[in-house]
Amino acid sequence: MANIIVTGGCGFIGANLVPMLRAQGHAVAILDNMSRGSVELLDNPADYEIIEADIRDAAVLDEAFAGRDAVIHLAAYGSVVESVASPEENFSVNAEGTFRVLDAARRQGVGQIVFSSTGGALIGNAEPPVSETSVPRPISPYGASKLAGEGYCCAFAHSYDMSVTALRFANIIGPVSWHKKGAVTAFFKAIMNGDPICIFGDGSATRDFLCVEDLCRGILLALDARRPGFNVYHLASGREVSVRELAELCRKVADAPDHPIVFEPKRAGEVERNFARFDLARRELGFEPEISLEEALERTWEWFVSHPERPGG
Numbered sequence: 001m002a003n004i005i006v007t008g009g010c011g012f013i014g015a016n017l018v019p020m021l022r023a024q025g026h027a028v029a030i031l032d033n034m035s036r037g038s039v040e041l042l043d044n045p046a047d048y049e050i051i052e053a054d055i056r057d058a059a060v061l062d063e064a065f066a067g068r069d070a071v072i073h074l075a076a077y078g079s080v081v082e083s084v085a086s087p088e089e090n091f092s093v094n095a096e097g098t099f100r101v102l103d104a105a106r107r108q109g110v111g112q113i114v115f116s117s118t119g120g121a122l123i124g125n126a127e128p129p130v131s132e133t134s135v136p137r138p139i140s141p142y143g144a145s146k147l148a149g150e151g152y153c154c155a156f157a158h159s160y161d162m163s164v165t166a167l168r169f170a171n172i173i174g175p176v177s178w179h180k181k182g183a184v185t186a187f188f189k190a191i192m193n194g195d196p197i198c199i200f201g202d203g204s205a206t207r208d209f210l211c212v213e214d215l216c217r218g219i220l221l222a223l224d225a226r227r228p229g230f231n232v233y234h235l236a237s238g239r240e241v242s243v244r245e246l247a248e249l250c251r252k253v254a255d256a257p258d259h260p261i262v263f264e265p266k267r268a269g270e271v272e273r274n275f276a277r278f279d280l281a282r283r284e285l286g287f288e289p290e291i292s293l294e295e296a297l298e299r300t301w302e303w304f305v306s307h308p309e310r311p312g313g
């Protein structure tokens with residue numbers, strides 16, 4: 001049993017992850033400024049020590065990290081499109097914020113960090129499938145800020161003998177994602193609200209969708225492995241799905257096969273084709289996704305329908 005603090009633990013991925021950490025017997029604290037997430041997203045908030053604070057507040061981090069065995073760093077400004085509109089805020093939260101988290105961990109002797117990086121946005125428009133050997137060429141401030149975060153992760157692992165693992169998440173979908181801005185949330189919301197599904201571009205752009213439960217299993221594997229030095233892994237499904245195909249699947253899952261679809265111009269910062277190989281995570285961590293895209297969409301839809309109060313919305 002370890003004493004773990006999760007930054008951004010009141011967001012989509014955090015709310016799915018923290019009960020799994022508890023189920024493994026870990027003591028779990030959450031540090032979140034509630035800018036995007038909410039305590040209401042947690043099933044049993046009393047199970048966690050909750051610290052409402054900003055990751056850029058070094059003094060608060062010192063206090064919050066003292067005595068912890070590991071930090072899982074999820075807090076971020078997590079949208080490509082918003083990062084194009086507000087690059088400075090994105091830099092502040094993601095690049096400076098990640099530096100602050102690492103630096104506080106160093107000062108407090110926290111030996112292990114797991115960093116939530118990203119696949120597509122960090123690599124940019126490389127020929128897919130991408131992997132840990134692809135050369136990163138981010139085309140959005142969000143992708144650049146995650147690459148900067150990985151740079152500091154690598155530097156701190158080597159300079160201060162810490163175990164730092166960067167996990168490059170695919171596009172994550174699943175329950176507790178009502179407040180998110182991704183395609184699945186937008187498509188399901190459109191269907192629920194009676195608005196047309198809006199696709200930016202011609203629908204041929206592709207993505208790699210991974211169910212949040214599979215992702216969280218990958219995070220737990222990385223935590224358990226506690227590999228020395230700096231390591232980076234893609235956590236993905238390896239399945240390339242076009243946005244048009246995704247819209248069709250969402251209509252099917254929501255039992256709205258004829259729901260209208262409209263097309264708008266593609267947005268700056270968004271990559272064209274993206275999917276990732278996860279062979280390294282499979283080999284070194286034992287990571288294997290178990291939930292199909294169709295099943296993940298069913299679970300997401302079911303959660304949306306069964307949570308009419310939609311916490312965090």
Ligand SMILES: NC(=O)c1ccc[n+]([C@@H]2O[C@H](COP(=O)([O-])OP(=O)(O)OC[C@H]3O[C@@H](n4cnc5c(N)ncnc54)[C@H](O)[C@@H]3O)[C@@H](O)[C@H]2O)c1
Nearest residue numbers: 008010011012013033034035036037054055075076169172
């Ligand atoms: N969801 C995805 O598809 C996806 C894909 C790739 C990477 N990621 C990364 O995974 C992590 C978690 O993403 P998510 O989807 O759960 O997002 P989310 O927005 O639901 O959760 C992020 C949490 O961080 C908190 N936060 C933001 N800024 C903060 C700050 N300055 N100080 C303290 N807390 C702050 C928010 O309040 C929120 O609870 C992020 O780092 C994101 O970049 C997510």
